Amino acid sequence: MDIVRSLVLFGLAALAEIGGAWLIWQGWRENRGLWWIAAGVIALGLYGFVATFQPDPNFGRILAAYGGVFVAGSLAWAVVVDRFRPDRWDLAGAALCLAGVAVIMYAPRGDAG
Incomplete structure (x- = not known):
């Protein structure tokens, strides 16, 4: 259950x-105005808060793993929102990042961490 919770939180953090x-x-950059910027600042603040709900108590581990989620999530966002077409190297890089997330966050550990 902690893994599912963690994955959901990573997804919410990426969206924010x-x-x-x-x-x-x-x-x-697209001159849409200050309301868009203000909404962005609020969303970025929410991102910082969402990470505090991760089950793992280690800030560095969570932030390091989130880096991989951010890479893959950014490409996914670009595909959906900006109609970006990633090439095989983009996809391979994102897959490597997500594999790193899995190792960092979900590898079995003893008490020593």
């Missing part, structure tokens, strides 16, 4: 961070 950064990008 990537969505927040995208909103700021749209507000500034």
Whole structure:
């Protein structure tokens, strides 16, 4: 159950961070205005808060693993929202990152960590 909870939290964190950064990008680079930027700032703040609900108590481990989620999530966001077409190297890189997430977060550990 902790793994499912962790995966859901990683997904929520990715939506908040990537969505927040995208909103700021749209507000500034695409001249959509301050409301878009403000919404992005709020979403980025939510991202920071979501990570605190991860079952693992180690901030460094969670943030390191989230880096891999961010890579794959950014490509997925680009496909869905921006109609980006990743090539095989993008997909291979994202798969490697997600494998790293699995090792960092879910490998069996003894008491020593």
